[in-house]
Amino acid sequence: MAATSASASSSSNSAEQDALKALTFQRLHPKTYLERFVAEDIRPDGRDFDEWRDVSLNVGSISTADGSALVRLGSTTVVCGVKAEIAEPELDRPQEGFLVPNLDLPAICSPKFKPGPPTDEAQVLSDRLNDVLVSSCVVSTTSLCIEPGKAAWVLYVDATCINYDGNAFDATLLAMVAALKNTTLPKATYNEETKRTICSRKIREPLQIGRLPTSFSFGIFDGTHILADPTSFEEPLLDTTVSVVIDESGGLTSVMQLGLGIIGGDDLLNKCIDAAKDCWRKTRKGVYGAS
């Protein structure tokens, strides 16, 4: 009994030691670690270059928010809530409401974020998300008007990352659009005499949603290899990140590129766009649920 347990423990010990060595190598030489995997046509988490992580979407679980969504993209977890408030429209745009998206990457989600004001990464992501939401016209700001020039809805779309394992952009866009789709606003009427807007507790109307964009991000490693859906280990080692946004009819909405620039020219970009459309067709088509 003791002998078998001793041999079992020694074999498990060597397996543990190997795992420890691999972990140390990963920590000290991350780029070489990834290069070794890429040479074998596989990635450290076992996926192929063009394989995407599973997505799960859960809407409407937060009762204090007017609309909410929780997205898990592999291990990356983002929770998004929509709060609606009322404000006076801008003077030069009296018929328009406001859509204010923001992504917060707090210290809870990753050891590389420290507590404090939003980091560069969070600011850049918020800005990119704002661009995509505005340019795809997910919610038309004119539909948010209650009384021209007097009152309009302001939708604060706040996303918080709970666990950051790479590709926060895709997960957050998914969460924001799903939360907006889930949002209901109380029926508001502007009273001319009291100059106040009163909302009904009983009647709630869903938002008028325009397009439903989905984004697909790729990382370019070593100038040639396209890795779909990079994890937090792969992200700092990539030269360039390309994000392709596709709307609900499979059409291309926008393409964004961050980083050193693509050496291969248009060819790599076309490959990314085709891979994104392919993934959309196969898995992400119905991700927002029946509309």
Next chain:
Amino acid sequence: MAQSNFDRRRINGPDESYQPLFESEDERETRWKAGEPRKGRAARDIRPIFLKAGLINQANGSAYIETEKTKIACAVYGPRQSKTTVYNEKGRLNVEVKFAPFSCTRRRVPIRDAEDRSVAVQIQQALIPAVRLELLPKSTIDIFVTIIENDGIEGCIAAGSVAASVALADAGIEMLGLVASSSAAVVGKEIWMDPTEEEGHIASGSLVLAGMPALGTITSVWQSGAMAPDEAIKCMEACQECCADVHSVMAQSLLENAPNT
């Protein structure tokens, strides 16, 4: 609530926006009147707890707790090197609490304010006696709590302490015992356990107690509002009984997560 702060690091909305006002005639008929029994539960029942450890794989330890409408995620990073140059013989325990902007009925501005800080201090006071900080010189343990949905501030403090304790255990940090916490409120002549936000508003006083049921000790008591001294003692006794139940839920969730690590 008018807020006119321009935050240059975020996308900003209009200068001032306020919460929607509802018609007064729609006032809910479900207002509680004195002498009525509690709605939905018995006076001494706590809300069912869903507790899961290890959901945040980036952190050393983590826990997610859900009690009906209160949802809190907690992550522990550490022990890691203290950034200060001052030598600290005992480890430092640093707790940071963040309310998500959509977590309360009124939208919260993302800037941290006094309420965040006071909840953090209370969770820290509940945990410090339990963690063996003397084994971790020159180190800091960072506990980050994110409140995703808030239904009663006392419930948040209690659930936050429970989640932080489970996260610390999940991280493998040595402790003297698991810290369980529960809250109570005095409503009329009765003591109601685990009050929600509505119940907290109608209560005359509330109490949050944290302790280690395994050692039979109390680590922190916080009482606010008006209550007679004997009511306070009764609240504390009721909380201690609840803590024992909560402790078994915490131990169960850690055991369930153990084969995964």
